[in-house]
Amino acid sequence: MSDFDFSVILDNLPFLIEGLGMTFLLTLLAIAGGLAIGTLLALARLSGFAPLAMVAAAYTNFFRSLPLILVIFWFYFLVPLILGRPVGGFYSVLVAFILFEAAYYSEIIRAGISSVRSGQVAAARALGMNYWQTMGDVVLPQAFRAMTPVLLTQAIILFQDTSLVYVVGLKDFLVSAELVANRDQRLVEMFTFAAAVYLVFCLLGSYAVRRLQQRFAT
């Protein structure tokens, strides 16, 4: 351990930060897309219209039964095939993450919507609001407030899972660290540093989750 070389980290810092930017970009876009589709899936499941609810349930259970790596491989192979032309790894990976995360988010959002008391829906309907007004203005704002801690926890998991883009070589934080590690033969330094960076961000995230839980608990 005595020959732990910090300079390799400092020398490559701009390159590593660029990778970290990719990790955050992927995380944010996947959260946004996953939340949007996840909300629709949750609404479909709670719609009371059996065929729609079944399709949404099947989608959720199907994606939750698969390893993320397999889903990444699927879309890395499928997206160029469907479009008929090669697209960069970024877009196929993004599609994979959004569709995969949507399944997990829909379960959280479903629980959140179910936690809103039914009197709220009745009151909105009594005021003459239609379905979308009831959901958009009354139910979802309360549901999202209640489930913020769980959503944030899922975001931390997603942040960690973006490292799996390694399997298609997209240059996120981990891949950047790995490239430097192999080029300069500094595996110990680079992987330890990568672990430390992920650890710090995730600890900050889970600290935020605890704070939120305390605030909502009172």
Add this chain to the structure above:
Amino acid sequence: MNYNWDWSILVSEPYMGWLLQGFGWTIAVSSAAWLIAFTLGSTLGIMRTTESRLLRWIGTGYVELFRNVPLLVQFFLWFFVFPEILPDDASRWVKREMPLPAFTTAVVALGLYTASRVCEQVRSGIEAIGPGQRAAGKAMGFSEPQIYRYVLLPVGYRIIIPPLTSEFLTVFKNSSLALTIGVIELTAATRQIEEYTFQGFEAFTAATVIYSVITFAVMGAMRVVERRTRVPGTVALGAK
């Protein structure tokens, strides 16, 4: 979409053999890792509910550390970094003589990571029982190990059967990460078939079907177990 379908690829050699072998490695990695995760996770979970501040602190530290570093990074740490920081003799043994290096590393990495998740489930199971049972055990003159053995654990494990089932299925799915350090498990095998034959659709479909069939079979079986072992007089978590 231009694609030449050829489903027969899945039953022709050597590809079928690759699939079956890959499936075998997936099962081997998952079950060995689950063994570590379950024993270590239970121990840590119990530690987090004891009255000793030191034991609780160790359990919490373990969970915070292992849950907050991506699993893939942990694989790399065990595979590339760990052998380097060992003393010379041990380092040489790990690098040269340890049997099945990739498999062993994958099992250890996955097992230790999952232990942190099992720990949280076991802790929440024991905490869900409430302080009355522990107090009752003490009043009967049970020692602390006896309270756990005869009072808390038999009930606690029954409460957490549903979340433990999903942890097991998570291990099963996460075993696919072993491909990053060279274990040719199910996902890697199908990827290999795609690269050799360009029949990616068929290959990935095979893996998809195998993963989901196993998942749904385990879920179905555990639902039966769950119904039979439900703790009377409680609202079983996630039942029905």
